[in-house]
Amino acid sequence: MTKAVFQHKADSIYDDTPWERYEFPKRYLRDVEKTKGDWIVYYEPRSAEGNQGRLRYFATARVTDVGPSTSHPEMFMAHIDPSSYVEFARPVDRVLDGRVIERSLRAPDGSIARGGNVQRAVRLLADDEFAAIAAHGIDASPERWEREHGFSDEAALFERPMIERLTRRAERDANFRKQVLRAYGNRCAISDFALANGFGRPEVEAAHIRPVTHSGPDTVRNGLALSHTVHWMFDRGLITITEDFSILVSENKVPSDVSARLIRPDRRLRRPENRRDDPHPEFLKYHRENIFGRGEPMYTLPPT
Structure with a gap:
């Protein structure tokens, strides 16, 4: 299992309902299959209505299954657990304090890279990157989170506390x-x-x-x-x-x-x-x- 980023916008041409299902082309199948049983983060492209030209992470959910789409031939579907879906109280920008959250999107100088992963609608995500996005999104004291756990270039194994926050009803x-x-x-x-x-x-x-x-x-x-x-x-x-x-x-x-x-x-x-x-x-x-x-x-x- 691994975490990932899924691109979605409200007027998508795909059969997408973010709290239920995510439709995608075959080229992403191998990566999406790795997310089965794990959590993903949704983000909106710049073209999304009301997004003010910014790429932002806006929700998280858990993938339960992956299989062929029943709506469109040649397409596939990631099935989402509706009860796991959490929209962020504050959408999270892809760049926080001048730092690109996803390491796979960073150029050598720390800025956003051009081409490659930047243009992919599905990207695998390290545990610490997921935790940082979710902590900012649900407003769960992200500054204290980073102070206690750090946010380095090496993936840290501290996803459990964040998952517990996402599954705790009070939170x-x-x-x-x-x-x-x-x-x-x-x-x-x-x-x-x-x-x-x-x-x-x-x-x-x-x-x-x-x-x-x-x-x-x-x-x-x-x-x-x-x-x-x-x-x-x-x-x-x-x-x-x-x-x-x-x-x-x-x-x-x-x-x-x-x-x-x-x-x-x-x-x-x-x-x-x-x-x-x-x-x-x-x-x-x-x-x-x-x-x-x-x-x-x-x-x-x-x-x-």
């Missing part, structure tokens, strides 16, 4: 929350509430649309910023969202006065400012078909 939830709340401006997407405590901490929470217990990935497109009560209702199937961002309520289970207080008057989701962060239709459909309408009725206390 993943903190990373996910940071992305989702930033995308929605710390405002509830269903109620429009924007509350904060005396220290400025927002009241809204990061909700998974397709639940983690149903193999929902940690991508901002599988997230909604919701106030605590609305989050509780959404998780219990009392509220859902259609693919055109209309808000549906289980009217026979939610009192009308509760809906009137907690849901935007136009019953339309407050979408992220960056449309790239919009909820993915696949996750909205999953919630509507598998979660919505299955919760217990909601009761309110009589006035005192």
